[in-house]
Amino acid sequence: MTTAPRQTVPGTAGTGGESPRPPAGAPGTGGTAKSRRPRSYETLTGYLFVGPAVILFCVMGLYTVGYGFALSFATWNGFTPDWTWVGLDNYADLLWRSPVYAPRVRHAALNTLWVMIASPALTVAVSFPLAVLLNRVRRLQSVLRSVYFLPYVTSGVAVFFAWQYILQPDGAINYLLDSVGLGSLSQPQGWLGNPSTAMPTMIAVTVWGHVPVAMLLYLTGLQGIDRSVLEAAELDGAGWWRTNASVIWPLVRPITAIVMLLNLRESLQGFQTFLVMTNGGPGDHTNVLGLEAYRLAFLKNLAPTLGLASALGWILFAAALVLALINLRALRSKT
Secondary structure, rough: OOOOOOOOOOOOOOOOOOOOOOOOOOOOOOOHHHHHHHHHHHHHHHHHHHHHHHHHHHHHHHHHHHHHHOOOHHHHHHOOOOEEEEOOOHHHHHHOOOOOOOHHHEEEEHHHHHHHHHHHHHHHHHHHHHHHHHOOOOOOOOHHHHEEEEEHOOHHHHHHHHHHHOOOOOOOHHHHHHHHOOOOHHHHHHHHHHHHHHHHHHHHHHHHHHHHHHHHHHHHHHHOOOHHHHHHHHHHHOHHHHHHHHHHHHOOOHHHHHHHHHHHHHHHHHOHHHHHOOOOOOOOOOOOOHHHHHHHHOOOOOOOOHHHEEEEEEHHHHHHHHHHHHHHHHHHOOO
C-alpha cells in the first residue's frame, strides 16, 4: 500500500487555505529563537570565563609593558610625583655617551656574550649524549630520568647557596682535588673569588641548571624516531657513532634549535644565578646585562635611574627578538 503525497495549496489570508510550514531553523521562526538562546548563553559563559584572564593580562601585561616603555624615555627614582622626560637620552647614555654607564654596560655586554656563546653550546654538548645514553638504558630509565631532572625542580635559591658552599676555599671541590692528588688545581680564593675562574664557574653552574630540560627534550625526540630508520642504518653497516652523527643528530635538529633558542634567551636576560652567587663580583668580572639592569633599577639609593634600567631592558628585549627571528629563519631553512 502506497501513500500518495498530499498536495498542498498555498493559502492566503482570508481564503481558508493551509499556509506552508516554514522549515525549522529558518529566520524568524520559533526554532531559531530556541536555538539562539542556548548559543547566547554559551557565548556569555565563555566571556565570563575568559574575562578575568583578559583583564589581568591588560593590567599586568599591556599596562606594565606600556608603562615601562614610556619610562625608558624619562628619568625617575620611583618616588617623586613627576617624571622628567629626556627623550632618547637614556639609550644614548647606555650605549655610548655617558662616561659612567656606557663602560659598565659594554663590560656587562661582553660578559653576557661569553655566557650566550658557552652556555647553549655546552648545554647541547652535554644533554644530547646524555639523552642518547639514557635512551639505550632498558632498566630504571624512569628513575634515572627523575634523577637527572632533579636540578630543574629544586628551588633555585637553595641550589645556588649550596653551590656557593661547594665552591668556597674550603669547599667540596678543593677538598676533592686535594684528595685525588690534584691540589695544584685547587683555588685558595675559592672558585668564585678568583677573577680568572669566576666566569667559567658561573657558566658551568648555568649549564648544570639548563641540562635537565634540554635532555628531556632530546629524549622525547629520540623516542619518536622510527625504529625502521635505525634498523636500516644498522643493515647498511653504520656503527653507533655513525648512526648518531649521520642519522639521529639531523633528525633532532629542530629540538637543537629550540634548546639553543631557550638557552640564548635565558643567557641574555637571566641574572638570578649571578645575583645570588656573586652579585657581579669579584669586581665586575661576572656582571651581566640583566644584573646591571637590576642594579640600575633597585640599587642606586633613590637615584633617578629607573629610566635607564627600563631602557636597558628594552635593549635586551630587542636583542632577544632579533636572536629569535634569526633562529626561526635558520630553522625554517633547515627543515
